[in-house]
Amino acid sequence: MTQYWLMKSEPDAFSISDLERVGVEPWSGVRNRMARNFMRKMAVGDRVLFYHSSTEPPGVAGLADVERTGVVDETQFDPESPYFDPDAKRDNPVWDCVDVKYVSKLPHYVSLARIRADPELANLMLLKWLRLSVMPVSEDEYKRIVVLGDIEAPEPEKRKRKPTKAKKKPKKPKKKANKR
């Protein structure tokens, strides 16, 4: 049974065009256990929505599929890599991933704003788990995004204007979580 997934990548690092150029690429560098565990559930032939994150606007740029599973993430062994993991040993790897194969670019980019605006996508995991980089989508959600990718966005995508009225309630003086 085919499963469906959404995988995020920052286009500055690796975009759908990069995948088109190389054809197949190991999805290395994931350092989140939940994301890794989802990759462990993948099977060859699963479909993937390729999502561009940390870009303006973020959104689904294309389609890929799972070409190979159980791929050891080589970056964990490379001291020069930002993804180096000192705990990872050759005979006891911590991080594994899948090879992903290019399928196509969507004719029309499906921005996060379009996704948010679509009632059929209200339950998309993407909207709830903002920081997860690999996650399942349902078959219906996958197909819906492909449909949106076939049609042009109804209007030029513009940033939502902030409501000018009521400013947010003054936040209570919060202890900043990340004050060092």
Added chain:
DNA sequence: GCCAACGTTGGC
């Protein structure tokens, strides 16, 4: 660039 969300780390 800012900062909310949230997973991870480490002291206890």
Added chain:
DNA sequence: GCCAACGTTGGC
């Protein structure tokens, strides 16, 4: 094993 501090993701 709790939980505050820390560090990172990622939208805006």
